[in-house]
Amino acid sequence: MTPARHHRAWRLLLDDLDHAATQIDRILTDPVEPGTEAARERDTALWPYLTAWAEHEYIVSDLAEQHRLPAPPSPSADTQREGTARAQDARQRGDLDPFESWYDAEGRLITLAYLIEDDVSTVLALAGDLDSHAWQVLGQYDNEYAAGQASPPPVPPGVLRPDSSRYHRRVPTPEVTLQELIGDIVEARHSGDVADVLLTATQDAGYAPGPLARMGELISTAAQFAEATETRQGHRTGARLSVIAQQLRLLTGELRQAGEELSAAVGVLPPHRAPRPRFLTAPATPALTTTPPLTGPAPYGRTTTAPRR
Template sequence: MRPPGAPIPDTPPLTPSDLATGARNFRLKMAVLTLRAERALNATRDRYGRTVLPEAAATARALRAREAIAEYRSHLAPHAEELLGAAHLAIDERTPARHASGWRSVLYDLASSASTIRHALDHPAAPGSATEREQHQDLWPHLAAWADHGYIAADLAEQHRRPGVPLTGDELLDWTDRAQAAQRRDELELIESWYAADGKPITLAYLHEDDDSTVVALSGDPDAPGWHVLGHYADEYAAGQALPPPVPPGVFKPDASRFNRPEQAPETTLQELLRDIHEARSAGDVSETLLTVAQHGYEAGPMVRLHELLRTAGKFAAALETVQGRQIGGRLTALSRQLDFLTQEVHEAAEELGETVAVLPPYRIPHTRSREQPAVNTTPAVPPPRTSTPARHR
């Protein structure tokens, strides 16, 4: 027990990992409360995604901001500046790379957001007032910025681990030859990849030889000439400890935000469109449905959205800057062009169908609902279970 009057011992300084944990916990909490808020916002929209209860939507957003401020105060407010300082120090200690200036720009933006949030926490508005709601609304973009990009500061702060010595000389040539031979036999199984601070890619792989398997690290693109083996390890954990730690991966769309997404355009689901065709009686009814499917513009139809998805996925694959990425990106781009042509065909067919002004012949008689309903005290048939192929997450 501490004697009366004795000085209180100094609290030990937080390690870079401790600081990083605070940022990651904040992002996790933000993901949970954002999902909860999105469910509440969905209840304020109609079937097409349009907001029909604006007051309830405003209340849901206000609650989201209030909870986010509480999580920031708990996980980041005490040490945000210290975390950013550790991240800057990590950049200073590493070999200069072209992405370093971009990281610094993100860290400066996070520091500005932290300052804005700190000022609001030190000068809170009256609880429950309109001013408080406005203050919280103004803080949301800054809270979202930390949730979106705080991982960069966290990952950089943990760049203090020194990697082991890579293979050299004859040992390097021997292991590289063995790995390349295994690749030709299709027995080099890739596990995961990352970029080191110097901008060079590293890939972990299982090297299968006879009945044995060894974890090896590759430097360079495994599908391009010139890659070599950095080292071999007992397991994946040992490899992670010996290799240069990963730096934050890049982003595809720099202004995209998981936590501050714009409101989506209204859209009709394919199930609803298919139901419209099932319930149709005239060619005009189906023509309108097909025109909706192939519609361009703000309220684009499913075929146009799918074309956009394939085209964007193709650009993403090409942005990986690997041999396989460029090849797959080309395939996806070609598929998007085919779909664009198909969309035009559907639009023309829809117009021609509408011009027929035809209706279904009268012998197609509807069935009454009573025929399809299950008998009393019986249980409707259970749908078959969903089956899926297990996917390996990397």
């Protein structure tokens, strides 16, 4: 493969997987009785080496794909310039539709895109960031399969955080869901109860950050990912997400102030907001022009009649 800055990191990972395989073989050499303490200790010792392979084996398989048959020769410089100009015009018109991208061994961003000309769709293989002025057409093909086979093969994609691992995530802290917080507000009677809910939702530090803090972390992490793609569109989207994260921080501060205001207000819901009966229907309130109904039998020897109108 053509030398590139990521090759050293790959070699280190391959050496690491080789070490893990050696340790797995060593640990499994001595048989142990299933269900015993020795078996549990063996599984504990195996776990970090097995998870290393589970997480990084795709690098080995992806690199093996680099040894497939060489791609057909590139078109001439004149043909390539003409095709690139047509493709750039099509992108300006909205007739170029990217649908897949990857990096090749040389570190080039390769993109496959549908090109629509005269109501006929073909597939272009492109090299470079489509939001810059330095991208070019590598070839034009009848379908996706042909384009993929003729294009430089993909190499393993990168990671956002080199030390992250799906198998070594920290133990999640107990969190209150938004549905629970909404339920607490619905069931509240005093403004202090609602204030507590808002302060819980906006909690941004301590053992259990609130949902808004988690949302802010989500948006900021998405911004980091967009920036890490190292494309113009990625930088634009990352900046947009960073602005959204800042707006959320301002909104969180506003909500905390509103919660403090509710707490200081010492409000309570008025009693006319009574619960609705679960099973019975409340009797209709009689109109003022009607005769009130009898509430019991008339006294002995007396009759009750409605007054004449």
